[in-house]
Amino acid sequence: MNVARLKKPLLVLLLGCAVHVAFAAIASKTAQEESPRETLLLTTINAVVDDQVSLMLRSADGRLWIAAAELRRWRVQVPDAADTTVDGVDYYALSHWPRAKFSIDEATQQLDLTLPSDAFETAVFTKSAPNLNQATPPSLGAFLTYDALTERTVSIARQAGTVEVGTFGAWGVASVRYLVESGRDKPAALRLDSSWIRDFPDKMTSFRLGDGITRAPSGWGGATRYSGISYGTNFGTRPGFALLPDQLVSGAATAPSTVDVYVNNALVTRxxxxxxxxxxxxxxxxxxxxxxxxxxxxVLGREQVYERSLFSSAQLLRQGLDDYAIELGKVRNNFAVVSNDYGVGFLAANWRHGINDTLTAETHLELAEKRTAVAGVGANFTLGQLGLMNFAVAGSTKVGASGYSVAAGWSRPGARLSTAISTQWSSRDFWQLATSDLGPGSRFSIDSVVAMNLGQIGSVTVGYSRLIAPDPRTPTLGLVSLTWSTLVRRKVYVGLSARRLIGVIPSTDIGLIFSTAVDHQTSGSSFLQRNDDGTGGRTAAGFDYQKSLPLGTGWGYRLRANAANDVQVGSSYQNDIGTVALELARQSNGAAARIGVQGSVVLLGGQLFASRRANDAFALVRVPGFAGVRVYNGNQWVGTTDSRGNAIVPRLMAYQPNALSIDDRDLPLDVEVAHLQRTAVPVYRSGVIVDFDVRRIASAQLRIVDARGAVIEPGAHVRLAGVDRDFLVTDDGRLFLSGLMQRNTLRVDHENGVCRVNFDFSPTADPLPDLGTLVCEEVTP
Incomplete structure (x- = not known):
């Protein structure tokens, strides 16, 4: 084998493997460097500092992924799908919010993140409902209220007055009212009304037995006096309960903000x-x-203001709310003329329901004797910025004759321009209880008004009314009116009015009036008036100057005169037991003098009291043993305690908190008062007892020194045995104590330790006697 020939290819192969391994290692290192790393950052999101460390993923090129738990904690809407998951934790890239901005301080590992407002979940708030005050159970009691007048002229001498007697308790209030007159052949007493009323505040309903006034349907019907029984809603038993549809305010904030909501310049929620x-x-x-x-x-002080106009109506109910009444009885005829004159028997029912916040439906039914009946339906609804609309239709039957009535109205109140129009058309045979003793009502009627606020120039109101009777032989009645008024320098009211009456005797009236308020009790006015009825014009002019009575004790007066030399001068005085008024008049037909007295006699807490008129709820304020203490209702002086320390406070608001308070300046120095103010929540036409816990306490002043004769330093704490409070030593060792007994022990904690003082005390005429200097003996541990 040729080794030399194999060595070169083997060398190339080994070199290639080495290069491949090297590149693989570099690629692996690069991939590790580019993959996101878990990191913990302190976060400020939209100017809110997060007090917890946030878990995130961070890449080498600066991109961020945020853990789902952090997004939820920040109230950020979490996207549907996670971008990545590490160790079971879902992370979401900031690219989901294109307008997001962030920066990281590497030194402090602080993330400053700003997200658009639509990235967050909606924060829902509900304006807190007013507290539903639990009414104070009424004490058993009774009242007698009177209003008497005696009058003397050149031709007659007359005495008249009203007297009402009632009793109240946990079962309700029962009363009867009479009109008493003399000056005829013999004195006469006429019963005006009598009733028993029981309220159920938890259900916002009332039950009545006796005389009352029927609940009239809106738009087409009227009310009538009757005697019988009734049961229905009474929202007055829960003041502050929201009857009208409320409003939803929504918006978006990019940073923590304070949102103030105003309605007609009054702050309603923050x-x-x-x-x-x-x-x-x-x-x-x-x-x-x-x-x-x-x-x-x-948080940076930047403010944005949004404003819009809205309309509402007392005829609208908020969604789901019901208002109803059921009445059974007989129509009362000739009220204030005959004591017991009753007409047709009937059953009436009225029901309103808030279908939603823009639509309220109503139905009304009246069934009477001899197969006489009337029924109607109606609706009140809003048209957005176009205003408010109402519509009603009713049908009746009486002695075989049928009738019907249609009514409609539209109104659009506004700060600058307000308009309203209402109309009703009835057939000749249309019947309802309110007209049962008056014959057929009007066939057609229309009322319209346009009011314009012209700013500093004033305001203008134009009105038009027309009435067509069922009998064509009866002339049509019409009225056109125009008024203008303004306030000059916020003190003087100026009013100009013109009126044209169209009918049997057409007439025109034009008047001008000036009035001003001198203070919260005193006012003056003057007028000039011209009347022309076609038989010759008449001009009248005059002035009036008066001072109203205060809520408590005080004087009032009135002076009135006109160009016809008629003069009236009157004065009135009011105190804790009643009101008396005197009036002298000189007129074209002679002179006259009148004297009137008003007041009440109240039985409450087992005692009788004379009081000012107690027409509504009232309270017996008790400060036992302390006479001459001023009593206030809502910071208004309304009475002074008598020799027994009692005072009757009339004119309280039923089912509402009434802040009753006493003036501690009228109390001696040696007393202790648990509360200077108490809240009374009385029920309708009933009395409650409000006690103020005022106790006489034994008080004294002394000077404390230690066993060496050195004064105890200021600020040292002193505890009097039997008294659950600390006293403080003042300058020169002076100490003021209250709650003393015959034998007393003081424990003094001072800078050098603890010491004790024992001494006897005997009350004197001086409310704050000086006991001199006492030595505090050291207590050994």
């Missing part, structure tokens, strides 16, 4: 939102025009 989309539900609106403003302010 939310701290994270980066990304957000939505705030249950933003309440008010009936009429609403200007919704959203202010978004991020």
């Amino acid at each position: 939310q701290l939102v994270p980066p990304g989309p957000y939505s705030i539900a249950r933003v309440p609106l008010v009936a009429g025009a609403n200007v919704l403003q959203v202010r978004v302010r991020d």
Whole structure:
């Protein structure tokens, strides 16, 4: 074999294998260097510092993959499919969000990442509903409310008044009201109404037995007085409950931001939102025009403001809400004329339902004696920015005659321009309870109004109404009106009005009025008016100046005069037990004098009290043993405690929190008050007892020194045996103590250790006697 000839090819083969192995090693090393490596980074995402270390993959060329767990923790929407999986962990490349920006500080291993707002999940917020205040169970009690007037003129002497007697308790409130008059052949007492009412706040319903007013359908029907029973919703038992459809506010924030939502310039909610989309539900609106403003302010102070106009109506209910009433009884005739005059018996029902936030449906039914009935259906709905619409149709039958009625309306409230029109057409034989004792109602009616806000120039309102009676021989009635008003320098109101009445006796009225408020109680006004009814024009002018009564004790007065030399002068005084008013008048037909008194007598807590008129809920405030203490309702002085420490506070808001407080400046120094303010949530026309825990305490001042005669340093803590609080030593060893007993022990913790003081105490007339200097004996450990 020729070895020399084989050596060269073998050498080439070995060289080729070596090169191949070398290239394979280089390729393997390069692949290892280019594959992403797991890394832990501190992250700031859209200006929010993440307090946890984030797991990621990082390639040599700077690309990033983020673990699914991190994305979820950051509220980032996770894509459907992972880009890679390492050790069972799914990672997603930042390329999924093309607008993403990031930078890495290699020294601190800090990642600063910014994602677009649509990369995040929507943060959902709900405006917190108002607290549903649990009403305070009423105490058993009774009341008598009176309003009496005596009048004397050159020709007559007359006395009149109303008296209402009622009782209340956990079972509800029952009352009867009378009108009493004299000056005729003999005194007469006329029953106005009587009823028993029981509210059920947890169900937002009420039951009534006795006199009441029927629930009228919206758009086409009327209400009438009756006597009987009724049961239905009463949203007044839960103030703050959202009846109207609410609004959803949504947007997007690129950084942590504060979102303030305003409705008609009133802040209704404030939310701290994270980066990304957000939505705030249950933003309440008010009936009429609403200007919704959203202010978004991020952590850097940048602010964006969004504003839009919305409409709502009291005839709309939010989705799923029901409003209903069922009534059974007899129509009340000649109210305030005859005590017991009842007409046709009936059964009535009304039901409204919020189908959605833009549509509310309604149905109404009335069944009466002698096969008389009426039924109708209606709807109220929004047309977006075009406004609000209502439509109703009803049919009736009475003594074999059928009738029908159609009603429709449209309104568009606005900050600058508001318009509304409503119309109803009824056949001659159309019947309903509200007109059962009045004969046939109108055949056609229309009411329209246009109101314009002209800014500093003022506002203008134009109205037109027309009424056509069923009898063609009855003239058509019409009214055209024009009013303009403005506020000059925010103090003087100026109003100009013109009115044209079309009918049996056409007439035209033109008036001009000026009024101003001197303060929150005092105001003045003057007017000039011209009337022309075709028989000769008449001009009138006059002025009025008055000061209203305060909520508590105080005076009021009124002066009125006109160009016809008619003058009225009146004054009134109000205190804790009632109101008295005196008025003198001089008119063309002679002089007159009137004296009126108003007030109540309340039985509550086993005691009788005289009070101002208690027309609504009221409270008995008790500060036992302390007379002359001023009582406040919502920071308004409304009464003063009597010699027993009691005060009646009328005019409370039923089912709402009423902040009642006492003035500690009217209390002696040697008392301890647990609470200066209490909250009362009374029920309708009932009384509650509100107690303030005020106790006399024995107090004194003294000076403490140690066994060497050195004063104890300021700030040392002192504990009085039997009292669960610490006292502090002040300058020169002075110490003020309260809650003293006949024998007392003090434990003093000072900078040099612990010492003890024992001393006796006897109360004196001085509310803060000085016990002199006492020595604190050291306590050995």
